[in-house]
Amino acid sequence: MQRHLANVLSNKQVSSRYWHMVVDSTNLNKTVNPGQFFQVRCADTYFPFLRRPLSVYRINENTIEFLYLVKGQGTSAMTKIQAGHSLDMMGPVGEGFRLDRSAQNILLVARGVGVATLAAVAQAAYRQGVKSYAIMSARSRDDLLAIEFLEDYGAEVFIVTEDEGTSDVENVKRIIKEDICATTVIDAIYTCGSRRLSKLSQSIANELHIPGEIALEEHMGCGMGACFSCVCDIREGDTTKSVRVCTEGPVFPLDKVVME
Amino acid sequence: MTSSKNMQVTIGDLTLKNPIMPASGAFGPEMEQALDFDRLGAIVPKSITKFPQPGNAKPRVCETNGGMINSIGIQSKGVEHFLSHTIPAFEKYQSPIIASVSAESIEEFVDVSATLANQASIRGLELNISCPNLKGDGKAFGMDATITRELISQVREVTTKPIIAKLTPNVTSIQDIAIAAEQGGADGLNVANTMLAMAIDVDTRKPLIGNVMGGFSGPAVKPIIVRMIYQVAQVSSLPIIGCGGVMSGRDAIEMMIAGASAVQVGTASFINPTALTDILTEIEEYMEQNEIIEIEELIGSIII
Numbered sequence: 265m266q267r268h269l270a271n272v273l274s275n276k277q278v279s280s281r282y283w284h285m286v287v288d289s290t291n292l293n294k295t296v297n298p299g300q301f302f303q304v305r306c307a308d309t310y311f312p313f314l315r316r317p318l319s320v321y322r323i324n325e326n327t328i329e330f331l332y333l334v335k336g337q338g339t340s341a342m343t344k345i346q347a348g349h350s351l352d353m354m355g356p357v358g359e360g361f362r363l364d365r366s367a368q369n370i371l372l373v374a375r376g377v378g379v380a381t382l383a384a385v386a387q388a389a390y391r392q393g394v395k396s397y398a399i400m401s402a403r404s405r406d407d408l409l410a411i412e413f414l415e416d417y418g419a420e421v422f423i424v425t426e427d428e429g430t431s432d433v434e435n436v437k438r439i440i441k442e443d444i445c446a447t448t449v450i451d452a453i454y455t456c457g458s459r460r461l462s463k464l465s466q467s468i469a470n471e472l473h474i475p476g477e478i479a480l481e482e483h484m485g486c487g488m489g490a491c492f493s494c495v496c497d498i499r500e501g502d503t504t505k506s507v508r509v510c511t512e513g514p515v516f517p518l519d520k521v522v523m524e
Numbered sequence: 525m526t527s528s529k530n531m532q533v534t535i536g537d538l539t540l541k542n543p544i545m546p547a548s549g550a551f552g553p554e555m556e557q558a559l560d561f562d563r564l565g566a567i568v569p570k571s572i573t574k575f576p577q578p579g580n581a582k583p584r585v586c587e588t589n590g591g592m593i594n595s596i597g598i599q600s601k602g603v604e605h606f607l608s609h610t611i612p613a614f615e616k617y618q619s620p621i622i623a624s625v626s627a628e629s630i631e632e633f634v635d636v637s638a639t640l641a642n643q644a645s646i647r648g649l650e651l652n653i654s655c656p657n658l659k660g661d662g663k664a665f666g667m668d669a670t671i672t673r674e675l676i677s678q679v680r681e682v683t684t685k686p687i688i689a690k691l692t693p694n695v696t697s698i699q700d701i702a703i704a705a706e707q708g709g710a711d712g713l714n715v716a717n718t719m720l721a722m723a724i725d726v727d728t729r730k731p732l733i734g735n736v737m738g739g740f741s742g743p744a745v746k747p748i749i750v751r752m753i754y755q756v757a758q759v760s761s762l763p764i765i766g767c768g769g770v771m772s773g774r775d776a777i778e779m780m781i782a783g784a785s786a787v788q789v790g791t792a793s794f795i796n797p798t799a800l801t802d803i804l805t806e807i808e809e810y811m812e813q814n815e816i817i818e819i820e821e822l823i824g825s826i827i828i
Contacts, residue, residue: 485794
């Protein structure tokens, strides 16, 4: 893990609550994988104090893109960073998604800003000739992001929202089982952004014997594995063990994560 | 380091090549990717307990203005894992290892200290007497002068290695505890552990820390720690390791002027992974600019 001062190429609002930032990654000298993240300094002041973990949204040859939800003072401060300024980022951090080379069809189940993490998987899948089916869940249509981006990478997108009364777990379950899995052999499930949808994904993966992975989100302190703030429980046989989301994760096998 | 400058400091019979070391709990082997461990005055791994323990409820950290609150709860894999995995990960470096010990009773402190003292590569022990004494209704050992004296003296009997008592700032008089630790046979005093603190989300009205309260660290606490270093230096002849809110070389020098012989850096590493070595470089520059040849000249050099 290295600290970089990356040149910000753009930082724009893309919907009422979401912003999109593009940074120059030519000096990174490291491969970045979907699911990995960067620990980003939101401002030069001591408040907001801690870095924020931002997963990579899109990985290009010379740029990296972030899609972030403006939630608190840290991400609010990030919106003040203008093109031409530098972004103090540490990374890439953590273990990313593993996309099986033999896979032909994958299912992405994303809620809210979880799409920022899974979009990078769709991009990598497309480059491997793998077709993505994506459940995109959000509060409203305005909160839905990256749909065009996913479709550009050949994904078939299923939209569910709270406003339209379509985002409840039972309906998502029906879509996955009846609209997708009934006609297509899904080789892997990837999920991020919602505990309820993660539990559903875990249950469907278990029922249909499909391997899967989940990217977890946690409050982080150092993001380097030193402080043990961001732990989660992982099943190992009949026992559970506590692991650090920042270093052992943030991506874990779906069947091993103990959902709280 | 500039060859004409001497940055050596001593804690008991332990000579450190420079006064900068990590604070326990804010440092791990993973940081070798970002940091040259051989430049550190000492290596201080996360506190170790006798048996594995799971740590506290989440969330374990929250942000405050100029700092953070944590309630990790000394998540530990136990002393056996520490000796078989953690120590070997640090032994390859030249910097001396100071093991931080946490325990739930005096007997356990003695037991774990005796085990660690048998390891040649462990050059000193830091006793984290700021943790709750389960036999004393959860009150920290270091909140009571009599218990502090007794604890240190019992550990003293099982090792000749330097003992550093990590004091808690959550006391009425840190001077009384410092005197007790010195009487018990400590070789150095760490001033200090984190400050008991709390933060509440005004929208949900819930505490921002799963354990309700936690330890406050970061630049906001530094003036309080500088005051405590100064106070402790008035009553104890032991070397002091300043700890709390150091973000820069000038912060570290401020603590040394107040009376610290060495300085630990914790939270700063969360913001900047090379904080420890950056701080060292800044101290070297300060010495150069101020024509200081021996860094020990700075210790307790406050002019009132």
